[in-house]
Amino acid sequence: MTTARNLAFVACALLLVVSVSANDWSTFRGPDRTGVSTETGLLKSWPAGGPPLVWKAEGVGRGYASLAIFGGKIFTLGDGTTADDPDEYLMSYEEQTGKFLWKTKTGPAWNSGNSAWQSSRSTPSTDGKMVYVVTPYGVLVACEAAGGKEVWRKDLKAQFEGKKGDGWGFSESPLIDGDKLICTPGAEEATVVAFNKTTGDVLWKASQPETRGAGHASIVISEIGGQRVYVQLTAGGAMGIRASDGTVLWNYPIEQTTAVCPTPIIKDDLVFIAAGYKRGGALLRQVPKDGGKIDVEEIFPMKNDLANKHGGVVRVGDYIYADSDDAGIPYCAQLMNGEIKWKQRGSGKNSASMAAADGHLYIHFADGTMVLANADPAAYKEVGSFQIPGTGDRPSWAHPVIVDGKLFLRENNEILCYNIKE
16 A cells, blocks of 8 residues: 555656646747747637736846746846846746846847847756856856856857857857757857856867858757757758767758848758748758768758748647748748748737747737737637737847746846736
8 A cells, every 4th residue: 555655656746747847948939949838728819908917027127038937937138137237137037926036247238230139139048957048249158047156158259269140149049958058159160069068168069161150040959860960050051960979960051141040940850940031941851871971851942931030930730830031920831841821910010929839829029919829720810919018119029938827928128927827
């Protein structure tokens, strides 16, 4: 009887651990970087004015960084958090209440270029023990998640000759994979670098031939022919890197464009990439070869109709959903051939950041309009929308987050938490 009770207790404990882990959103676009949440039992429609607001946290400062949520804590990046302090900070808040926990200075604010485009942009990544972020100036900072104490930092430009393929600062979210932390300096000899996540020691460097520098995408993981392969999209195109030693397995160059932002989408051996400014989207297949080599085949080349600037692409089943460049016109396309199923203007205006959960799309328009729409290839149908408070002064570009039956939004100086549980 005692053994049976013990086994039942262990089973329940394991189920609890699994459920808690499944609800974490530990990096940009979630733990697998798809922008798709595993949450279920969410509202099928929203009341007028939107779902109930649970809490609002102020003082986050300027920024387009989204949120990382892990172990009951929220992490984000912002600058100008107080009237007399313009610098940039990595910050932590309590998930349940929005209570401020700590902040650690990462460096000066990003004040280059158009004033509406300035400020912080990288979403932190965390494993619960440490939290990592890349500043717009290309400085990789590692801090303790519990209290924010800085442990180490690397200057990707000064130490690795890093460069961007555009003039808008670094915005990648570092990838945590086991004991490794991987990011993209964008240099000729160090396009992608793997560090020991505890010490910051360099484990390997991967070089993309004739690279144009880092884009804004974050690295994703694929498994091909028994090998773990990191896939990244730089300003020069897509690349596949053997995770164990940094060997570049394949390259897929793209024509130069103003900026390359969307994170690649992985489905089994497939890789979907997109770029904005009318560049388009393409579908590739990774093919294992003898000797541990991997080739990449083009299923279809860059199609202009599939362009996406920086709102991101989500895959639900056999279909992909995204904004048409930054027009505020969401589209649905069949993954395998790129055929457009529908393309329709939404309730909001300008660029739309997108996430998905429980059969629905969560679309965050740049004018501060938040929309719930059916993830349905048959037609675009909105089943809820509201205007997020405090928007309008600057674009609403931060990607939405769906965790624990809640919708989390970053709106410059504020984080807003909504209850979307059915």
